[in-house]
Amino acid sequence: MRDFFVCDILGASPKDDLGSMEHPMFSLATRPDRNIRSYTHNGMQVTVTPSVRGRATIHDKDILIYCISQLMAALNAGREITRTLRLTAHDFLLATNRDTGGDSYTRLREAFERLAGTRITTNISVGGEETTSGFGLIESWEIVRRTKPKGGREGRMVSVSITLSEWLFRAVQAKSVLTLSRDYFGLRKPLERRLYELSRKHCGNQREWRIKLPLLHEKAGSDAPVRVFRAAVRRMIESDNLPDYTLVEEPGDIILVQRRRLVEDDAPVRLGPTMSPATQDAAREMAPGMDIYALEAEWRAFWVSSGRPRLTSPDKAYLGWLKGRVQR
Numbered sequence: 001m002r003d004f005f006v007c008d009i010l011g012a013s014p015k016d017d018l019g020s021m022e023h024p025m026f027s028l029a030t031r032p033d034r035n036i037r038s039y040t041h042n043g044m045q046v047t048v049t050p051s052v053r054g055r056a057t058i059h060d061k062d063i064l065i066y067c068i069s070q071l072m073a074a075l076n077a078g079r080e081i082t083r084t085l086r087l088t089a090h091d092f093l094l095a096t097n098r099d100t101g102g103d104s105y106t107r108l109r110e111a112f113e114r115l116a117g118t119r120i121t122t123n124i125s126v127g128g129e130e131t132t133s134g135f136g137l138i139e140s141w142e143i144v145r146r147t148k149p150k151g152g153r154e155g156r157m158v159s160v161s162i163t164l165s166e167w168l169f170r171a172v173q174a175k176s177v178l179t180l181s182r183d184y185f186g187l188r189k190p191l192e193r194r195l196y197e198l199s200r201k202h203c204g205n206q207r208e209w210r211i212k213l214p215l216l217h218e219k220a221g222s223d224a225p226v227r228v229f230r231a232a233v234r235r236m237i238e239s240d241n242l243p244d245y246t247l248v249e250e251p252g253d254i255i256l257v258q259r260r261r262l263v264e265d266d267a268p269v270r271l272g273p274t275m276s277p278a279t280q281d282a283a284r285e286m287a288p289g290m291d292i293y294a295l296e297a298e299w300r301a302f303w304v305s306s307g308r309p310r311l312t313s314p315d316k317a318y319l320g321w322l323k324g325r326v327q328r
Contacts, residue, residue, distance in 0.1 A: 024221020051117025
C-alpha cells in the first residue's frame with residue numbers, strides 16, 4: 001500500500017466529523033482570531049489555542065471536510081486509506097465552491113498555516129481514568145507548484161499533500177461523521193455555517209430541535225455579545241438560507257430548528273435506530289467525558305457491519321455495547 005491516499009473520487013458526498021460539529025473549534029471571525037477559547041460540555045473540556053496566524057476559521061474547515069469526504073467514499077468502496085492525502089487543488093476548489101483564480105494558492109497556503117498552527121487540548125475519560133492530550137487540526141502540509149518562468153506568472157499548483165491528525169483520522173475510521181448538504185459550501189457567512197452544523201448534528205432527521213439562545217450562543221462559539229448574536233440569528237430567520245433546516249424564534253428566548261426534508265444519506269433505514277433521551281442520559285453516566293453522539297455513531301457503524309440484525313430493544317443493545325466499549 002502507498003504511504004499516501006490519492007483523492008480521486010469525483011462527486012464524493014460532503015462529510016463532517018461529529019467532534020468538531022459538537023465543539024466550537026473554528027473561528028467565526030473574518031479577521032485573525034488570536035484568542036484562546038475554552039469550552040466545557042458534559043464534563044468534556046476543549047481548549048483551542050491559535051498560532052500567530054490566528055485560529056483556523058470555519059472556511060478553512062472546508063479542507064478537512066473535503067479530506068473526510070474522500071476518505072469515507074474510499075472506505076465505503078472497500079479501499080484502504082491513510083492519514084496522508086494527496087489532492088489536486090483545482091478539484092478541491094471546485095468541490096467546495098471556491099474561486100479558482102490566481103490568488104487561490106495564497107488563500108490555500110494561509111488556510112493550511114492556520115490549520116496546522118491551531119492546537120486542540122482536550123480531556124477524555126475512559127475506564128475511570130482521565131487523559132488530557134493536545135494535537136493540531138492537521139499534522140503537516142505541502143504544496144508543490146511549478147517554478148515561476150522568468151518574467152512570467154506564478155507557476156500553477158501541481159499537487160497538494162496533507163497529513164491529518166490522529167484524532168481526526170480515528171473519527172473517520174470509526175465513521176463518526178455526518179453527511180452535509182452540498183449547499184453548505186454556498187453559505188458565505190460564518191455563523192450560517194456554524195448554525196447549520198449544529199442543526200445537522202442535533203436535529204438531524206428529527207422533525208425539530210429546541211435550544212435556549214444563550215446555550216446556542218455558547219455552542220456556536222460566537223465572541224459577540226448575546227444581544228448581538230440574537231440579532232444575527234433573527235436576520236438568519238428572516239433570510240431563511242440554511243439548507244435542510246429552518247429556524248423559528250419562540251417565547252422564552254428559545255430557537256426552534258425544524259427539518260425541511262429527510263437528509264437522504266442518513267435516513268433511519270440506513271443509520272439504524274435512534275436512542276431515547278433516557279438512553280442518552282444513561283450513556284453519559286456510563287461514559288463521563290466522552291462524546292455520546294460519536295459513540296452512538298460508532299455503535300451504528302458496528303450494527304451496520306454486523307449485517308443490520310433485527311433488534312427487539314435497540315436501547316438495551318446500545319447500552320450493552322457501550323459497557324464493553326468503555327471497559328476496553
